[in-house]
Amino acid sequence: MKTSNKGIALIKSFENFEAKAYKCPAGVLTIGYGHTGVDVKVGQVITEQRACELLSIDLSTAERTVNNQNLKINQNQFDALVSFVYNCGAGNFQKSTLLKIIKVNPNSINITKAFLKWNKGGGKILNGLTRRRKEEANLYFTL
Numbered sequence: 001m002k003t004s005n006k007g008i009a010l011i012k013s014f015e016n017f018e019a020k021a022y023k024c025p026a027g028v029l030t031i032g033y034g035h036t037g038v039d040v041k042v043g044q045v046i047t048e049q050r051a052c053e054l055l056s057i058d059l060s061t062a063e064r065t066v067n068n069q070n071l072k073i074n075q076n077q078f079d080a081l082v083s084f085v086y087n088c089g090a091g092n093f094q095k096s097t098l099l100k101i102i103k104v105n106p107n108s109i110n111i112t113k114a115f116l117k118w119n120k121g122g123g124k125i126l127n128g129l130t131r132r133r134k135e136e137a138n139l140y141f142t143l
Contacts, residue, residue, distance in 0.1 A: 007079025080140035
């Protein structure tokens with residue numbers, strides 16, 4: 001599966017375009033639409049077009065992570081999980097209670113609570129992450 005326009009819009013709404021590299025609340029150097037990595041440098045500036053290119057590359061990694069789980073999910077569920085992986089990372093997703101619950105029952109009522117456990121940055125609860133997890137959970141359960 002590939003991320004739909006709805007999923008991309010969700011990610012962009014939380015990541016917000018930043019032309020200049022900055023440290024996110026967790027202290028990670030970030031640019032564009034939440035792009036991180038060794039290629040991000042202090043003082044770096046990019047165009048929105050480049051940010052979209054980086055988003056596309058990063059989405060491919062997140063999509064592969066979700067697709068590799070062979071889950072029986074619909075497009076909205078896929079988009080919600082890609083947003084989660086994009087923000088939290090593949091490793092965190094692969095060892096998460098969220099994934100364990102989905103593998104047992106992709107419609108479990110415990111999925112929302114599992115999303116909401118991932119609302120911290122740098123050890124602190126962040127309102128933005130709480131909102132994001134709620135939106136991802138809402139999208140996940142949208143038919």
